[in-house]
Amino acid sequence: MAGEMSMIGSVILALLLAGYLGQQYLPPPKPRVIGLDLGTTFCSVGVFQPGTGEIEIIEDDKGRKSIPSVVSFTLTGVFAGHEGQELSDVNPQNTIYDAKRFIGKIFDEETLEKESARYPFKVIFNNGSADFLVNTNSTFTVTPEFIGSRLLLKMRKMAEKQLGVPVEKAVISVPAEFDERQRNYTIRAANLAGLDVLRVINEPTAAAMAYGLHKAEVFNVLVVDLGGGTLDVSLLNKQGGMFLTRAMAGNNQLGGQDFTQRLLQYTTERVRQQYGVPPTLKEDIHLLRQAVEAAKLNLTQEPHVHLRVPLYLQMTGASGAQEEKVLFEEKLTRETFEELNADLFQKILAPIETVLVEGHLDKQEVDEIVLVGGSTRIPRIRQLISQYFGKEPNTSVDPDLAVVTGVAIQAGIMGGSWPLQVSAIEIPNRHLRKTNFS
DSSP: OHHHHHHHHHHHHHHHHHHHHHHHHSOOOOOOEEEEEEOSSEEEEEEEOTTTOOEEEOOOTTSOSOEESEEEEOSSOEEETHHHHHTTTTSGGGEEEOGGGTTTOOOOHHHHHHHHTTOSSEEEEETTEEEEEEESSSEEEEOHHHHHHHHHHHHHHHHHHHHSSOOOEEEEEEOTTOOHHHHHHHHHHHHHTTOEEEEEEEHHHHHHHHTTTTSSSOOEEEEEEEOSSOEEEEEEEEETTEEEEEEEEEETTOSHHHHHHHHHHHHHHHHHHHHSSOOOSHHHHHHHHHHHHHHHHHTTTOSEEEEEEEEEEEEEETTEEEEEEEEEEEEEEHHHHHHHTHHHHHTTHHHHHHHHHHTTOOGGGOOEEEEESGGGGSHHHHHHHHHHHTSOOBOSSOTTTHHHHHHHHHHHHHTTOSSOOOOOEEEOOTTOOEEEEO
């Protein structure tokens, strides 16, 4: 008996030694499960690298780590991501964005009509669901999940190109307030892109994992997610490795796009003041919007930026209307940007106050404040949050990539990748409702 036990022990030791040597000297296996963040404004894909335990955010062919959540239909094809966004000003009726706002959601006709009034493309009512009307060489409708599938397919191809292996499995994130129908339609979008979804994880939980909070001694975590189009605030309670969402609030009409629009309105008025007429050509408006968006991003790091935008203005002279090429130049300061958006920035505090009240928590009891979404980079927004809580929020993770980083960690767990990670378990809270501000 002792001999048998000794033999078994030797076999186990040999297997452990072989595993160790394999990890040290053999190339690690390629990850086969990808983590997907299908955002309202931007999407990202990441993987957990076996062996090293590092998270790799997949880049496109130009080194960009996220793609716009935009799909444009033309006579020659369907263009997703950056290619779709480039067509947004010249092909607005057939360029779909914000599809995540509609996916799996049930509408009445009046609500859908009100919701769709803000878009240049046509949103139609289809037995309680929203469809998008497209008119290229023919007129047809597409569903929100189809739009999502084109974005997911693009990210799947990016991952396959980078990894050099076929990818058929994924973990995907969704907003915490998504109900079962919205989650199922998100899974359907992934299925249309040829992906088998192993797990759906809430975005706030994914963000908390990115910050390593699933392994830290914290209890109350506030996640402020301010992206391009929406603000979501979630209060999480962690017990062991389990996360419970205690309260949610937000504003589905507040985000980086609104801050950019304020800046665009200001610069358009400055053009009118300098030259007597505002820009009217689609190409000019497109160039000005691109310049303003870049300026907004640069103002998070710099106190001021200079705009230089060539425009073709429709001037009226002695011989009638004619185009005149001008070079619009303007100095934009962070102070001006903050003044233009002061009322919008202040709106961020209302959902924060609401989740604390509904979660029966004092702000002093919040252990960690986690920032998610590119718009939380804006210094004034960080300052407002810091002043409200009397302490600095956690900024150790790139806010643009926090959710996809957490989803990639979960993808590594689902794929059984080594080194092993502690999984974050979400406790369903089916009675929870999100409070929305506007």
